[in-house]
Amino acid sequence: MRKSDKQQKEMEEDSAAREEEIFANAPVGKALASMIVPTIVSQVIIVIYNLADTWFVGLTENANAVAAVSLCLPVYTILSAISNLFGIGGAGSLLYDIVKGGIPGFCMVALAMFSNCFLNSIISTLGSEAVAGIGIVRKIDQLAYAVNQGVTQGMLPLVAYCYSSGRRSRMWKAVGISAVFSEGFSLICMAVSLIFSNELITIFIRDPKTIYFGAEFLRILCLAVPLYTLTFVITAVFQAVGRGVEPFVLSVLHKGSLDIVLLFILRLLAGVERILWAAPTAEMIALITGIIMLAAFWKKLNMKYAQVR
Secondary structure, eight states: OOHHHHHHHHHHHHHHHHHHHHHHTSOHHHHHHHHHHHHHHHHHHHHHHHHHHHHHHHTTTOHHHHHHHHHHHHHHHHHHHHHHHHTTOOOGGGHHHHHHHHHHHHHHHHHHHHHHHHHHHHHGGGOHHHHHHHHHHHHHHHHHHHHHHHHHHHHHHHHHHHHHTTOHHHHHHHHHHHHHHHHHHHHHHHHHHHHSHHHHHHTTOOOHHHHHHHHHHHHHHGGGHHHHHHHHHHHHHHHHTTOOHHHHHHHHHHSSSHHHHHHHHHHHHHOGGGGGGHHHHHHHHHHHHHHHHHHHHHHHHHHHHHHHO
16 A cells, blocks of 8 residues: 555544544534534625625615616525535435435525515515615525524534434434524524614615615514524434435425415515515424424334334
């Protein structure tokens, strides 16, 4: 064996040993932090780029220009969806497992694109200022979304390891810590959005009509953040244990099906100005469904371990 090959093998063995130490023996909080922080940072960097685009365009004080940027978001979204489908790497022998694990993430992002298209189409009847306002709100919402996605993506490997190795208490502790952190951050984001809605929109544009629409939309949409946060955690748990149906159902309920139906119902019953309530309503239904599924899985898992004993 050549010296370089030997060194590479030793490095791989050292890396595997460090990973084993983190997954198996490190305190759960420390293990989660080592995996969550890098994913959060990578997600937030992307959000900063998107926020910067809107901010620079907003300097023109032209609502039409900001609205145009908002309408471009679905193109970016579908590219993100495709990356989520194959994002954990490619190998012919593992293609089925890769796609099975990636489909929920793909659906969650792709269906969000279709939902945004329907939403933009309906809101456009209120004028370009309303489209600009909802576009800014979506960019602000991406910060909480990115952090929560980073948390769930980071916790997934640890939960999967603990499940496969039979360490149930460590697994649920990792899930609990992730849920508490995500929910705490989401509640802070919601509170800031409710209290400083006008100020947040003003950062991007000073057009009074756009600020009015944006602030109104933000105060409604921020209510959905603490709800979808927990849905993401539940979805990640099912992905980690290798189940495909539950994550798919929750992804579809989260965006692209129920919320679109609610958009049209609310438009008929309450007018275009109130259609944003479709988001928190759909998220509440998705979360309740997720809790029921998780409770059923918990019960089944306990029965399985009871039989083993």
